[in-house]
Amino acid sequence: YPAKEKLGIALVGLGYYSTDLLAPALQLTEKAYLAGIVTGTPSKAETWKKKYNLPEKNIYNYQNFDQIANNPDIDVVYVVLPPSMHREFVVRAAKAGKHVFCEKPMAPSVADCEAMIKACKDNKVKLAIGYRCQHDPNIQAYMQVAKEQKFGKVKMVTSAAGYFDGRTNHWKQNKALGGGVMGDMGVYALQGARLATGEEPISVIAQASTTRPEIYKEVEETMMFLLEFPSGARASCQTSFGINMNYLQVNYEKGWLKMEPQSGYNGNKGSMSDGTLINFTIKSQQAKQMDEDCMAIMVGTDLIAPGEEGLRDIRVVEAIYKSVKTGQLVKI
Ligand code: NDP
Structure with a gap:
């Protein structure tokens, strides 16, 4: 054509x-x-x-x-x-x-x-x-901090993404259709940790839970997972269909960075220990x-987020479910 x-x-x-x-x-x-x-x-x-x-x-x-x-x-x-x-x-x-x-x-x-x-x-x-989010300059800003090692190496990341889902009969609660919070909001918590470190995790230990077993019969409502990265950085991540939360905190050798929200459709913003603000406005992320x-x-x-980037997350998601099933730390 x-x-x-x-x-x-x-x-x-x-x-x-x-x-x-x-x-x-x-x-x-x-x-x-x-x-x-x-x-x-x-x-x-x-x-x-x-x-x-x-x-x-x-x-x-x-x-x-x-x-x-x-x-x-x-x-x-x-x-x-x-x-x-x-x-x-x-x-x-x-x-x-x-x-x-x-x-x-x-x-x-x-x-x-x-x-x-x-x-x-x-x-x-x-x-x-x-x-x-990878097209959002606010997210690109904290990715850049890791890349430049502006505050030295990343030591610890805390990353959360969740919302209260009041629905009772949706595919997000159906295992066969690919439900469960880990794939849904969990990938935002995971992306926060992966993009803030600029590294791929090498191990994970995870815990799944639900406060509404009558709705979350087949899949988890909440997932908490701890990641270890090759540099020694660690991340504590949480995601839920029962809790409104959306933030990222990164502690480096010589400073910190906070984002809240970290993965909204708009209004993602943050600040750093040296006083730098992250607050770009865009007309539409999508x-x-x-x-x-x-x-x-x-x-x-090159595409910003090609299929290989989706795969990187699913590799970790699979390891998270394996950890929940076995109760053990899983190498990735
Ligand atoms: P919805 O349930 O609102 O819509 C899914 C649509 O898929 C349905 O309306 C229907 O469309 C079609 N469909 C075909 N077969 C089925 C089936 N068996 N059960 C349910 N729906 C079916 O989902 P969302 O729009 O919220 O999510 C769709 C995708 O988009 C997911 O992968 C989700 O994770 C993603 N998403 C991404 C977001 C982001 O920020 N990037 C935000 C929200 C969702 P039809 O009637 O036309 O056939």
Whole structure:
């Protein structure tokens, strides 16, 4: 196809995140636009078609989705489904020859993530994970502190991400659909620790718990985990569907840094022991994410959060569940 000014994105799964965040963000993007939708709910197809002026030919369901291969309007398929469905739709999108954006958590298992990366590689398409925070200058600011060793080595990280989820019958409480707080909010607590140290953890010990066993029957409501990094840095992380919390504290050899919130849609901000403030404003994290990812695809540069970055988290998530099951420290 001829070079385009904007890439056409098709959102797959029109739930909360597509409806409330991604579609509005796609009205603000400069390198991407909402070109199509893939939904299992015919009434949503009608609503979205009118609201976003979508041509009928760019509307798919889960059965006829593979025909998207023949649609030049769609450059990127953005998978916004429950986590257990990510692998199937990423692989189908890759086989259709489309670049893929996939929401976090990338998939329930390392094996799934590896299959998704391979499918995209084999079909010569790009795979980006929806880690919107890595596109946020406030998060990039603390990543830079680790990189420059501004306050020396990282000694200790405390990282928390959780919210109170009042729902009682959602996929987040269903194991088969990829629920559980660890993959959901837990990856933000984990990313806080990984990005603040700039290192990959080498061991973990974890504890799962719930205060609402009648709702959290199959998956954990709360997860606490301790990470050890190669430099000797340690992290204490917590995530929950029962507690509103969102902060990061990093203690270095010669100073400290605090973020609160650390992984919000907006308003992430913080301060450092030398008085430096972190407080950038951006119009839309999701718009910035999709613009930067589309730009990377168009010019052929590296993605900020490729499939391999999603896999790094899931490798730790798997080790966390193994630690919960065995009650032991698990090497990663
Ligand atoms: P929702 O439950 O609100 O929406 C999921 C959608 O997936 C449904 O509306 C439905 O869309 C489709 N779907 C297809 N099969 C099923 C099924 N068996 N059960 C439930 N839904 C199904 O989820 P969210 O929008 O909150 O989350 C979707 C993804 O986005 C997850 O991976 C989540 O972690 C991620 N997310 C990321 C955020 C971020 O900040 N990066 C924030 C929120 C979510 P349809 O009716 O169109 O078929």
